[in-house]
Amino acid sequence: MFYTPSSELPTHLILRNQLRQVFFPSLGIHLPRPPQLFPSSPSSEASSKWLDAHYDPMANIHTFSACLELADLHGDGEYKLVVGDLGPGGQQPRLKVLKGPTVLSESPLPALPAAAATFLMEQHEPRTPALALASGPCVYVYKNLRPYFKFSLPQLPPNPLEQDLWHQAKEDRIDPLTLKEMLEGIREKAEVPLSAQSLRFLQLEPSEMEAFVNQHKSKSIRRQTVITTMTTLKKNLADEDAVSCLVLGTENKELLVLDPEAFTVLAKMSLPSVPVFLEVSGQFDVEFRLAAACRNGNIYILRRDSKRPRYCIELSAQPVGLVRVHKVLVVGSNRDSLHGFTHKGKRLWTVQMPAAILTMNLLEQRSRGLQAVMAGLANGEVRIHRDKALLSVVRTPDAVTSLCFGRYGREDHTLIVTTRGGGLIIKILKRTAVFVEGGGEAGPPPAQAMKLNMPRKTRLYVDQTLREREAGTASSRPASALCAPPQPCTGPSRQTSTCCASGPPVPTRRPSSPA
């Protein structure tokens, strides 16, 4: 029901592929020529570290970095791009799988996807990863792009008092008005919040209450929460292709770790606020560290065996991304800055960005042992930082909404960027490219080399100045008359006129001795 594999490709893509399909032998991806070249001059193209593989401004992909994932879904060594697409205006959620520039499959989703993740469920061959999509209170798991399993979050325990009240209502032992009063009392004080049913009941007019109670009294009250974020955590091996658990963050301020095979809750941790971004390192069975950026602007760091956060980073702004680079937690804040923190929450550095950060992700170049953080900005730039140092700036024509870097097709280092208008950009890192510090901007700000915008003086001004010098005394008479009666010009001639002694502010024309 929730998955209907679509066999046909979108028509406009087929057309374009037929029209001009170009084969890049070295890249291993069938790529059509980009319909529109980037606004980059040929010279910068040559010196750039990136090859422009594909740009489709009308790809119609609206998503977040959390819903982008690169994975070898079929186990054939050809990596696909999985997109949990919100659809235009968040109206038509879809699961899209892209191969090269083309959409391989597209299927509607029952609700908006909050996060997508690929993970290995079990050890046996073929080791094809499963795809998990978190949406509402459920995680939908796919294998080989076929629906495999649906996990729903366990129901939250209802408030016992509330339950009791509805029980009484069911047996008609309580009238609606008393019920309302009692429920309001619970809402004022209780630790456990009321269910949606009770809250709705509290809003009703007295005339509607009776009908509402009759309609709903037979139902048991339920409290359901939703998933806000999801990530994966290796179960017991650090290998790249080791079995991983899913880690879920929920709206009721909890973190859940799921068993990869049985989908039981292995561990539950609670947070002081609702998690928005998660970053995990380590293995579940050995030792792990979990960083959760939360809605209250704090980042909480937990470890195995800690039910509550060990450390807390107060950002005094909203985090917009959380990435771990080696041992440093890099956090982007909505005050346009990137911060680096240790795992104990000590601030290491801060870098200011030229525009609002919209999304962040990790860039990992294994062959060179490089890990860096990518930040997608509202001005269309993707900035790549290793700690404080700016390594590279990739410019795109629109605000960057999601980012992903990794193996795509058969190409190891591919950058996937989606833009606010729904565009899709695929860039390939040249194999010869080496990131060096200062590769971005360095040295004095460019404004320093700009000419000062100085008001120019005209010929007329010069003439007037000369005239004032010639006839300053005469022309100023009426002016100084304001302050004193004019005096006949009986002073000595200019030759002998006394220029007073000079001090710094007095420009002496003739510091001749006054004697």
Add this chain to the structure above:
Amino acid sequence: MAEQRLVTRTQFPASAESLKPRLKKAPEFPILEKQNWLIHLHYIRKDYEACKDVIKEQLQETQGLCEYAIYVQALIFRLEGNIQESLELFQTCAVLSPQSADNLKQVARSLFLLGKHKAATEVYNEAAKLNQKDWEICHNLGVCYIYLKQLDKAQDQLHNALHLNRHDLTYIMLGKIHLLEGDLDKAIEIYKKAVEFSPENTELLTTLGLLYLQLGIYQKAFEHLGNALTYDPTNYKAILAAGSMMQTHGDFDVALTKYRVVACAVPESPPLWNNIGMCFFGKKKYVAAISCLKRANYLAPFDWKILYNLGLVHLTMQQYASAFHFLSAAINFQPKMGELYMLLAVALTNLEDTENARRAYTEAVRLDKCNPLVNLNYAVLLYNQGEERGALAQYQEMEKKVNLLKDSSSLEFDPEMVEMAQKLGAALQVGEALVWTKPVKDPKSKQRTTSTSKAASFQQPLGSNQALGQAMSSAAAYRKLPSGAGGTSQLTRPPSLPLEPEPTVEAQPTEASAQIREK
């Protein structure tokens, strides 16, 4: 667990059924928080339009019960400036979940922004009961108390906030309190701690630098301003302050290169154009100087420092009539400064209005306490008028001031001034040569002389932190202008018409920026 297994192990057909709850008799209630995550993501990405759409949808679906949607809507209202609406919505949130300190904090914040500081403190105190250990509550309470002029309480709260969790903002507010109390040393102490805590915060570095500048500790001031510029080479305040210090030392080219950055970022800043003008003055590009100063004057017509500088430059240009106008305008805004009257007197003397010049000198001498130049100029005028006794009195007054200055600081005097004084002394047949014990060796060092000798007298009471930057920069700029004039006073001849449109201005940038890069 078994029940959960049941739920979780249900395969898709079953889940498909659960996806159509509307078919049942009693409608299922939508999960209230269903799209909170999406609202939040849109909000932090500043995509407010999309955010509002989701909020609207969510509120429609839940009939206004979704607290977080209302909360974010209120935040957006506040960002858009509709503070009253935001306040009402936050109050709705507080009704929906009365136990949440966060809602109360936001209510208080909106009250604060509406200027209802008293009410805000009450709500914050309420929130503090729900959450004891929140630095934000303490900090904001402190800020409210500042506005209520209860500085002691404010300090307490801010120290509490620092105790709970250290934040740059709290340090800044504490420093502000000390500045409001006029306690520079304490303020510096706080800012020092703050810089220790976050050594890369350019605002803290700049403020600390400016405070040192105000106290005349130039080495440290320059150090901190330089640090600020390392982290943020486009910091407006730091550039202006550092530039003015460079100007004081005669590094006009370097200062100009720095100003170019600011000119791009804040092209309508009066202190900036004033400083640029005085840079050109120092470089003897008088037309350029006048252009820039006139722009500064256009941008801030009531700033007497700019008028002072304009008067000075016009005196140098021998446009005494114009100089007279600018100086008398400056005096209108700043009637308490001896130097201004002296300059006015010089202009009047050159306009051959000796009577008024004398009056101006009298006023100058009355107001000035430490600048020997005022008395010297007056003495010369009196001497030229044939009033040797008056001249002698002024000359002795000058000697007193010179001796005072010599004692208080190891300054050197402008050689031209010394020379003139000696000549006058000889003419008045006064025993001489004792006063000027330090002959000037290096013509460059003289530039510092007069500027620093004046520095002490022109400290202005500086109020808020923001004003401080501006005031300091222009004060510093002003302070150095005598040095510029000192440069011009070397001219023994009328400046050879520097009136041709200046071609050299464009030539400098490259060499100057080269200098910077070498640094």
